[in-house]
Amino acid sequence: MTVGDEIDWKKLYVLLVVELAALTGLFWLLSRWAS
Amino acid sequence: MSALDWIVLVGTLGFIGLYGAYASRGVKTVDEYVRGGQTLRWPTIGLSIMATQASAITFLSTPGQAYQSGMGFVQFYFGLPLAMIVISAVFVPIYYKLDVLTAYQYLEHRFDGRVRTLGAILFLVQRGLAAGITIYAPSIILSSVLGWSLDLTNVVMGVSVVAYTVMGGQKAVSQTQKQQMIVMLAGMAIATVLIVWKLPDSVSLPSAVKLAGALDRMNVVSFDLDLDSRYNFWAGITGGFFLALSYFGTDQSQVGRYLSGKSVAESRLGLLFNGMLKIPMQFGILFAGIMVFVFYQFVAPPLFFNAPALAKVAASAHGPELTALEGRYQAAFEVQRAAAQQYVTSLEAGAEDVAAKTALRAAAQDTEALRTEAKALVKKAVPEAETKDADYVFITFVLTYLPAGIVGLLIAVILCASMSSTASELSALATTTMVDLYSRVRGPAAPDQARDLRASKLFILLWGLVAVSFATFASMLDNLIQAVNIVGSIFYGTVLGIFMVAFFMKRVTATPVLFAAFVAQTTVLVLFFGSDLGFLWYNVIGCGIVMALAGVLQIALPTRLTRQPAAPAPR
Numbered sequence: 001m002t003v004g005d006e007i008d009w010k011k012l013y014v015l016l017v018v019e020l021a022a023l024t025g026l027f028w029l030l031s032r033w034a035s
Numbered sequence: 036m037s038a039l040d041w042i043v044l045v046g047t048l049g050f051i052g053l054y055g056a057y058a059s060r061g062v063k064t065v066d067e068y069v070r071g072g073q074t075l076r077w078p079t080i081g082l083s084i085m086a087t088q089a090s091a092i093t094f095l096s097t098p099g100q101a102y103q104s105g106m107g108f109v110q111f112y113f114g115l116p117l118a119m120i121v122i123s124a125v126f127v128p129i130y131y132k133l134d135v136l137t138a139y140q141y142l143e144h145r146f147d148g149r150v151r152t153l154g155a156i157l158f159l160v161q162r163g164l165a166a167g168i169t170i171y172a173p174s175i176i177l178s179s180v181l182g183w184s185l186d187l188t189n190v191v192m193g194v195s196v197v198a199y200t201v202m203g204g205q206k207a208v209s210q211t212q213k214q215q216m217i218v219m220l221a222g223m224a225i226a227t228v229l230i231v232w233k234l235p236d237s238v239s240l241p242s243a244v245k246l247a248g249a250l251d252r253m254n255v256v257s258f259d260l261d262l263d264s265r266y267n268f269w270a271g272i273t274g275g276f277f278l279a280l281s282y283f284g285t286d287q288s289q290v291g292r293y294l295s296g297k298s299v300a301e302s303r304l305g306l307l308f309n310g311m312l313k314i315p316m317q318f319g320i321l322f323a324g325i326m327v328f329v330f331y332q333f334v335a336p337p338l339f340f341n342a343p344a345l346a347k348v349a350a351s352a353h354g355p356e357l358t359a360l361e362g363r364y365q366a367a368f369e370v371q372r373a374a375a376q377q378y379v380t381s382l383e384a385g386a387e388d389v390a391a392k393t394a395l396r397a398a399a400q401d402t403e404a405l406r407t408e409a410k411a412l413v414k415k416a417v418p419e420a421e422t423k424d425a426d427y428v429f430i431t432f433v434l435t436y437l438p439a440g441i442v443g444l445l446i447a448v449i450l451c452a453s454m455s456s457t458a459s460e461l462s463a464l465a466t467t468t469m470v471d472l473y474s475r476v477r478g479p480a481a482p483d484q485a486r487d488l489r490a491s492k493l494f495i496l497l498w499g500l501v502a503v504s505f506a507t508f509a510s511m512l513d514n515l516i517q518a519v520n521i522v523g524s525i526f527y528g529t530v531l532g533i534f535m536v537a538f539f540m541k542r543v544t545a546t547p548v549l550f551a552a553f554v555a556q557t558t559v560l561v562l563f564f565g566s567d568l569g570f571l572w573y574n575v576i577g578c579g580i581v582m583a584l585a586g587v588l589q590i591a592l593p594t595r596l597t598r599q600p601a602a603p604a605p606r
Binding site: 031 | 113117119120123124244245247248249251253254255256257258268303307310311314318
């Protein structure tokens with residue numbers, strides 16, 4: 001069995017987008033709090 | 036640098052070089068040399084991709100950028116995860132299915148030999164010059180602050196990279212990059228912790244962050260739509276997306292990293308790993324710069340961080356002027372320090388003193404005005420000196436305030452970053468020269484692994500010589516360095532456009548795309564010389580014009596110009 005047979009790629013892509021959104025939100029909150 | 040620093044530096048670099056040579060022993064075929072035999076797993080691929088992009092300037096300049104202008108630069112990378120998704124989903128499977136060694140090989144399959152050659156040449160020109168810069172840029176900084184000979188630094192860096200790249204090819208590059216990236220991440224983490232530890236006892240981390248924010252350094256995300264500003268959310272998400280798509284999807288120095296993967300899945304995971312870690316990593320590096328900034332609110336920073344240049348001013352006829360300016364700067368700094376202390380004390384007490392914040396901002400403006408005066412004085416006294424000293428902030432801090440051993444480690448970080456990027460560049464330049472130009476010019480010949488392997492190694496050596504020569508002569512060509520940095524931004528949009536047409540506009544053939552590329556490139560150049568548009572937008576515009584115009588020309592041009600030629604014979 002090779003890596004990839006059981007990977008749900010769409011879920012990984014969504015995870016990346018969610019991470020980006022979360023980081024953007026966190027950074028924005030940080031900017032607001034610090035400034 | 037102390038003896039301990041030298042031990043750490045030489046030990047780290049020596050270990051990495053030997054490990055690279057050991058891990059890549061027994062390379063016999065061109066495929067092993069150029070694609071590592073396609074044996075690499077995703078952690079190595081991911082670290083290799085990150086190490087290729089993170090050059091020495093990342094660690095030298097980025098903290099200085101945060102020191103000077105704040106955290107906004109992190110937005111530059113917001114488009115990157117989205118680009119990783121597109122490349123994983125679309126580009127990687129196609130490259131693997133066609134079993135290509137270079138990204139430009141795909142262009143011949145899709146269009147014709149002319150488009151492949153155009154893509155390869157654009158890459159060789161831009162990357163060839165960039166390889167020299169990757170060696171030169173850190174050398175000029177390290178040699179000036181450490182007192183090393185610039186030429187010797189260039190040559191030592193270039194020769195050591197060429198040595199292990201020639202010996203082990205792609206596999207040596209990837210294995211060493213894995214170690215280098217670990218050193219880079221660990222080194223920066225240790226440095227950041229030490230910087231925070233060195234802040235005065237009366238300053239907690241939250242107060243430090245608020246202090247930076249009070250002086251406009253914590254502008255991490257901005258949703259203002261301003262086409263002239265370089266770093267905002269929209270430029271990052273769109274322009275940054277196109278830039279990352281072009282760089283990771285079509286630049287052989289990155290494509291070569293993930294084509295060495297064992298399978299499509301391993302390559303994809305490596306890319307997505309990069310997508311997940313890149314933004315946090317860049318945030319961390321910028322944050323180190325912010326902590327240096329806060330440190331320098333309580334300890335007087337130099338009037339001008341490029342100490343050797345400042346020494347030249349002191350020794351010149353303008354020396355007395357400099358002394359007077361330094362006196363005024365010290366006095367202004369004391370006012371700023373007092374205001375900073377008062378503000379932080381109020382924060383620690385839980386009641387922000389707005390008047391102290393206002394006083395702090397006013398004091399900071401005064402010291403900044405004196406720094407601007409100092410830069411003008413440097414320009415007057417030493418006309419050839421670079422007046423932007425942001426690149427020297429972090430290294431000056433490291434050399435002055437961090438303990439022995441850590442200094443050696445951080446110099447190792449900077450050299451690792453330079454070597455890892457250069458190695459990828461040289462390997463990519465050689466592969467593209469070999470596969471996209473040399474093999475085709477040589478014409479069909481009986482396969483001969485030994486001959487082809489020798490040719491591949493020779494091309495790495497030749498490009499290494501080009502890079503070191505350019506680095507050595509670059510000091511005479513100040514303006515050319517500016518131009519070279521710009522060249523990448525200008526060409527990437529067009530190259531990406533060619534690939535986007537290739538992947539997504541299946542009915543468009545070679546001639547329309549060639550014409551469209553010419554028009555797009557001309558337009559971007561006109562915009563560059565004639566407008567103040569932020570750099571990141573050039574990628575969008577170049578790519579957009581190629582795609583739109585190629586589509587129109589496919590319909591509008593006579594059939595004899597748009598007929599699809601037969602696909603080429605297998606490689």
